[in-house]
Amino acid sequence: MMGRQGWGIPPSVAAELRAHFLQHPAIEVELPWGGPEPDRERRSFPLLVTTTFGNAIRANIFNDEVWKPALAKAGVIPVREKRQRWKASRKDGFHVLPGTPTPP
Structure with missing residues (x-):
């Protein structure tokens, strides 16, 4: 099975990942974007791996x-x-690691 990113994933692994991502979806986390200045723009990104508090x-x-x-x-x-x-x-x-598989 080829993922949408063009890399191969065994069907059994793809099925397990799909089930996991459906049960544990990404969490939107707001992060600073751009340069080091304290008042820089902030953007939200979906993260699969976060702290127990939902932070990056x-x-x-x-x-x-x-x-x-x-x-x-x-x-x-x-x-x-x-x-x-x-x-x-x-x-x-x-x-x-290759990109995150996208569920069908």
Whole structure:
């Protein structure tokens, strides 16, 4: 099965993702947009991954506390030593995942 983004997804995975996204839809989160000035424009975006309070997750916290431990557990990257930083690797970052599947 090919997703609308042009990447292949096994039908069983697509069905599970579809069911999950229907049960847990994206949450609209208002985020600052543009430059660093404090009065910059704010826009709303639908996010699939948020904090328990429905806020955007800070990328560094997600990477260090969720993404990289999951990669290490799966054997993709080495487990870090206590009190050490994770080894940086853009090729293993969260953003290398394909786009979100769109339900039919």
